[in-house]
Amino acid sequence: MTETLWLRHPAACWTGNGANADNGLVVEGSRIRELVPAGHEPSCHYAHTFDASGHVLLPGLINTHHHFYQTLTRALPRALNKPLFPWLESLYPVWANLDDDAIHAATELALAELLLSGCTTAADHHYVFSQLIPRAIDVQVSAAKRMGARVTLTRGSMSFGELAGGLPPESVIEPEPVILSESARLIHAYHDPEPEALCRIALAPCSPFSVTPELMRDTAHLAEEHDVLLHTHLGETRDETDFCIQSHGQRPLEYLEDVGWLTPRTWLAHGIHFTDDEIRRIANSGTAVCHCPTSNMLLGSGHFRGCDMHRAGVRMGLGVDGSASNDGSNMIQEARQAMLMQKLTYGADQFSHLDALALATTGGAQLLGRPELGELAPGKQADLALFSLDDPRFSGHADPLAALLLCGAHRADHVMVGGGWKVRNGGLVDHDIHEIMARHKQAAERLIRRAAPA
Numbered sequence: 289m290t291e292t293l294w295l296r297h298p299a300a301c302w303t304g305n306g307a308n309a310d311n312g313l314v315v316e317g318s319r320i321r322e323l324v325p326a327g328h329e330p331s332c333h334y335a336h337t338f339d340a341s342g343h344v345l346l347p348g349l350i351n352t353h354h355h356f357y358q359t360l361t362r363a364l365p366r367a368l369n370k371p372l373f374p375w376l377e378s379l380y381p382v383w384a385n386l387d388d389d390a391i392h393a394a395t396e397l398a399l400a401e402l403l404l405s406g407c408t409t410a411a412d413h414h415y416v417f418s419q420l421i422p423r424a425i426d427v428q429v430s431a432a433k434r435m436g437a438r439v440t441l442t443r444g445s446m447s448f449g450e451l452a453g454g455l456p457p458e459s460v461i462e463p464e465p466v467i468l469s470e471s472a473r474l475i476h477a478y479h480d481p482e483p484e485a486l487c488r489i490a491l492a493p494c495s496p497f498s499v500t501p502e503l504m505r506d507t508a509h510l511a512e513e514h515d516v517l518l519h520t521h522l523g524e525t526r527d528e529t530d531f532c533i534q535s536h537g538q539r540p541l542e543y544l545e546d547v548g549w550l551t552p553r554t555w556l557a558h559g560i561h562f563t564d565d566e567i568r569r570i571a572n573s574g575t576a577v578c579h580c581p582t583s584n585m586l587l588g589s590g591h592f593r594g595c596d597m598h599r600a601g602v603r604m605g606l607g608v609d610g611s612a613s614n615d616g617s618n619m620i621q622e623a624r625q626a627m628l629m630q631k632l633t634y635g636a637d638q639f640s641h642l643d644a645l646a647l648a649t650t651g652g653a654q655l656l657g658r659p660e661l662g663e664l665a666p667g668k669q670a671d672l673a674l675f676s677l678d679d680p681r682f683s684g685h686a687d688p689l690a691a692l693l694l695c696g697a698h699r700a701d702h703v704m705v706g707g708g709w710k711v712r713n714g715g716l717v718d719h720d721i722h723e724i725m726a727r728h729k730q731a732a733e734r735l736i737r738r739a740a741p742a
Contacts, residue, residue: 290317291335298340300688304650304663315670318706348408348671349619350652353557353578353607356398360732361612372525384459385738387420393731395431406673406700407619415444415494442492455497475514483660492519504547524558541566560590576603576655581625583609595634605655606648623648624693641693670707673700
């Protein structure tokens with residue numbers, strides 16, 4: 289018999305859908321059985337209780353753009369204080385030395401960090417392949433399964449190198465037939481379309497300046513054939529816009545439409561430099577966009593037009609982006625950054641803490657095609673996070689939900705994925721974080737030693 293658990297008496301509960309769960313909810317197996325309104329007890333039988341008083345209860349946060357491997361190159365001196373193109377050029381020679389052990393360690397560390405921040409689902413964009421890591425996604429699947437988080441692992445690619453006029457060096461580009469055959473293999477091997485899926489695969493050529501139009505078109509056809517999502521970087525910097533005009537005679541969004549990617553199957557990372565008309569075209573096409581505020585600030589890429597996109601009807605999610613352009617993998621902090629950036633861009637009254645929470649939960653679920661995630665409701669997957677307010681930063685608060693973001697929550701107390709606890713009392717349930725960090729630190733040190741001098 290499946291056991292039931294009542295998470296009772298939270299200090300506050302935000303369901304993501306307006307439903308009242310002020311007295312908590314009941315989890316049965318991997319799903320939410322019942323929401324319990326204020327002043328009520330569950331109508332269904334429950335076998336166990338969990339005292340959630342003193343905690344804010346949220347749907348599990350959803351990270352829709354990351355590069356797990358970049359946790360190995362945080363705060364690297366050769367890459368400091370540079371915009372995107374010089375930043376990439378300084379790091380490509382380092383990333384060319386990635387091996388399977390490094391990928392495994394980075395995936396574990398990134399997912400541990402995300403889980404500890406209340407994130408239960410993450411999309412990773414891995415696009416660096418070489419003779420050392422021809423099957424990096426297989427390694428990521430293994431590491432993600434060990435950590436127990438939900439993932440959408442995207443098979444990235446770079447095929448347009450320096451010799452042909454692209455940005456990446458030849459050491460990290462692949463033949464396009466290999467990219468396509470590997471993409472198909474990964475879908476067959478690991479993609480799970482079921483609602484309770486822990487692992488899904490998407491296809492993700494890196495950017496307009498690192499792949500050919502032919503690969504973009506062929507990848508779109510492959511994604512349609514196998515009914516998986518498409519992902520890429522677009523509209524991140526003015527340099528990218530200039531590159532597209534010079535190389536393709538088109539602005540980035542025109543290029544995207546020309547290669548058959550302006551569809552509901554696609555989500556874009558960054559999406560900063562779009563005109564009003566382009567935002568309308570994105571909305572009308574059903575294409576989604578992921579906001580990466582910290583990365584955009586660190587690289588000086590520009591202001592994301594989130595409120596304009598929302599008014600136009602663009603589907604949007606939130607991403608921490610690569611840890612080398614964020615230097616953190618913390619989703620609750622990223623939600624705070626999004627709130628602050630939109631207030632700075634549009635005004636204090638135009639984007640609230642609740643808007644930021646929606647971006648980090650329901651928005652991400654819609655973007656990734658996961659209607660069973662991102663909100664608390666009967667029948668949904670029991671992915672949730674509880675944040676304690678017992679910390680000096682919260683002392684004196686009057687609104688628990690607002691305090692989470694305004695006072696700067698940075699770590700969840702308890703996190704559940706599919707009805708199973710992954711974080712309890714601020715620590716990982718199934719893993720020793722110090723062992724994960726030790727392996728990760730060793731992998732980072734080996735990677736830097738192997739790298740060519742700056």
